[in-house]
Amino acid sequence: MADDAERIRALVEQWAAAVHRGDMDGVLADHADDIVMFDVPPPYQGVRGVQAYRGTWPPFFDWQARGACFEIETIDVTAGTDVAFVHALLRCGTPQQLAENPEMRLRLTLGLRKEQDRWVVAHEHHSFPYVDAPEDTTADEDEVRALHAPRGREGRRPT
Amino acid sequence: MADDAERIRALVEQWAAAVHRGDMDGVLADHADDIVMFDVPPPYQGVRGVQAYRGTWPPFFDWQARGACFEIETIDVTAGTDVAFVHALLRCGTPQQLAENPEMRLRLTLGLRKEQDRWVVAHEHHSFPYVDAPEDTTADEDEVRALHAPRGREGRRPT
Numbered sequence: 001m002a003d004d005a006e007r008i009r010a011l012v013e014q015w016a017a018a019v020h021r022g023d024m025d026g027v028l029a030d031h032a033d034d035i036v037m038f039d040v041p042p043p044y045q046g047v048r049g050v051q052a053y054r055g056t057w058p059p060f061f062d063w064q065a066r067g068a069c070f071e072i073e074t075i076d077v078t079a080g081t082d083v084a085f086v087h088a089l090l091r092c093g094t095p096q097q098l099a100e101n102p103e104m105r106l107r108l109t110l111g112l113r114k115e116q117d118r119w120v121v122a123h124e125h126h127s128f129p130y131v132d133a134p135e136d137t138t139a140d141e142d143e144v145r146a147l148h149a150p151r152g153r154e155g156r157r158p159t
Numbered sequence: 160m161a162d163d164a165e166r167i168r169a170l171v172e173q174w175a176a177a178v179h180r181g182d183m184d185g186v187l188a189d190h191a192d193d194i195v196m197f198d199v200p201p202p203y204q205g206v207r208g209v210q211a212y213r214g215t216w217p218p219f220f221d222w223q224a225r226g227a228c229f230e231i232e233t234i235d236v237t238a239g240t241d242v243a244f245v246h247a248l249l250r251c252g253t254p255q256q257l258a259e260n261p262e263m264r265l266r267l268t269l270g271l272r273k274e275q276d277r278w279v280v281a282h283e284h285h286s287f288p289y290v291d292a293p294e295d296t297t298a299d300e301d302e303v304r305a306l307h308a309p310r311g312r313e314g315r316r317p318t
Contacts, residue, residue, distance in 0.1 A: 044264040081239055087197070087282050105204065109197065111237060123268065131200070
């Protein structure tokens with residue numbers, strides 16, 4: 001399974017590099033037709049199927065083309081015989097955004113299946129944590145609060 | 160593996176029920192010592208280790224005690240021989256929050272390992288999607304934006 005963990009790590013690193021250079025074929029190379037992605041923006045029920053998954057990327061590529069990064073910082077692979085999962089932290093934002101909020105990271109979880117001796121990504125979950133707005137520190141807990149933007153992936157949101 | 164999928168589904172349903180009744184022993188019953196949780200709020204690098212994981216729950220239990228729900232709506236289990244992952248959508252909020260935003264769902268991904276014929280949760284990723292604020296529709300894409308609160312799990316945030 002050490003070999004599987006290495007194969008999966010390489011797969012994720014190649015996928016992230018494809019994302020960063022805006023290479024759609026590379027982004028989709030190891031993804032299952034039935035992928036379910038929980039993306040940073042809605043829909044709440046997730047992005048379902050590889051065609052819908054494909055559709056989420058062009059706005060993100062545009063945002064990156066204007067200077068944003070998408071770099072794996074840490075990656076942790078748990079590889080079984082036929083199923084695996086990965087959690088990772090990524091630097092994802094414009095230089096200005098990361099300068100203003102140096103600790104900001106994109107959290108990424110992947111679920112993979114082995115099919116005919118090949119690993120495929122069947123699930124992705126991307127998120128930024130919610131950060132309370134400073135002006136909000138005296139708000140009642142039950143109150144609906146305004147939150148800080150994560151300051152990343154704006155280009156990803158559907159417009 | 161059908162049996163494993165059923166066992167994991169039952170594990171997750173029992174865990175969610177324990178969360179909802181504020182039963183800490185039940186919440187921790189099937190969790191690995193080295194769990195890594197990406198929670199709704201920061202820290203960006205995740206909550207690491209079962210003691211830190213335990214510490215995230217009391218504020219959430221308090222919030223639920225005031226009327227919030229934590230109910231699995233859909234659950235999808237991919238169980239291998241020795242590793243599994245789960246993605247699920249949950250209704251999570253106060254009745255008022257869910258009335259104002261009926262489509263709001265908590266997205267949940269779990270990673271599990273089989274240890275001595277027993278499944279344990281080694282990873283959790285909880286998030287709400289980011290939703291643009293209505294007043295934000297004319298903002299430049301590169302601008303740091305204010306976003307809507309997810310209107311759920313306020314009690315979970317560290318204070």
